[in-house]
């Protein structure tokens with residue numbers, strides 16, 4: 001068998017002009033030659049590799065996630081980016097894989113940025129749309145966070161603000177900042193990733209949390225909890241349930257709201 005199944009060859013060849021490192025170039029050249037019908041045994045002798053290594057390289061590029069593989073070959077430290085972003089490695093790899101929808105030079109520029117400065121968290125350069133449903137409204141309707149069609153139900157139920165709505169998050173803005181800019185007054189206390197007052201649960205899409213220091217792995221990975229004051233969307237759309245700070249899971253991390261002292265914003269839960 002020869003020929004790649006998943007990648008457009010023109011796109012793969014375009015990457016050759018954009019990559020920095022020798023290893024990526026060699027991998028792309030292997031894939032291109034393989035697509036032209038050269039066998040893995042012959043390629044192994046050309047590039048002084050074992051046939052198994054050649055097959056492995058081709059398989060890693062012949063996948064819908066091939067841009068994530070190019071990022072790794074270019075030297076992006078996916079594990080560190082995940083740690084800095086408060087995301088799982090899988091989420092970060094999915095984010096890099098999603099660059100395949102962008103023009104190659106643009107995607108390559110993003111990858112180069114992370115390869116040269118691997119400690120920075122994921123940040124998108126595009127606005128994201130956040131759909132939100134209030135936790136109280138969700139339970140009143142008898143719905144749960146596990147409902148696969150939770151947001152379809154909310155849309156059909158004709159709910160309105162403050163229970164349900166959407167707003168745009170600009171690049172560099174946190175979800176809480178964008179919610180407030182658009183007229184919501186969600187709960188908060190520290191505004192710096194150190195309590196649970198501004199917690200939300202992400203149902204669809206993903207949100208990075210650079211600088212958060214309090215949520216456990218269990219809360220972030222299993223419950224998909226995020227802190228909206230430091231949370232930045234890394235997908236074009238995010239669906240989240242707000243007002244979850246009253247749940248038992250977050251009780252130990254809650255701080256007194258600023259409204260308790262001043263009577264000002266910080267306690268509302270829309």
Ligand code: FES
Pocket residue numbers: 187188189190191192193194195196197198199227228229230
């Ligand atoms: S308000 Fe404290 S972590 Fe967001």
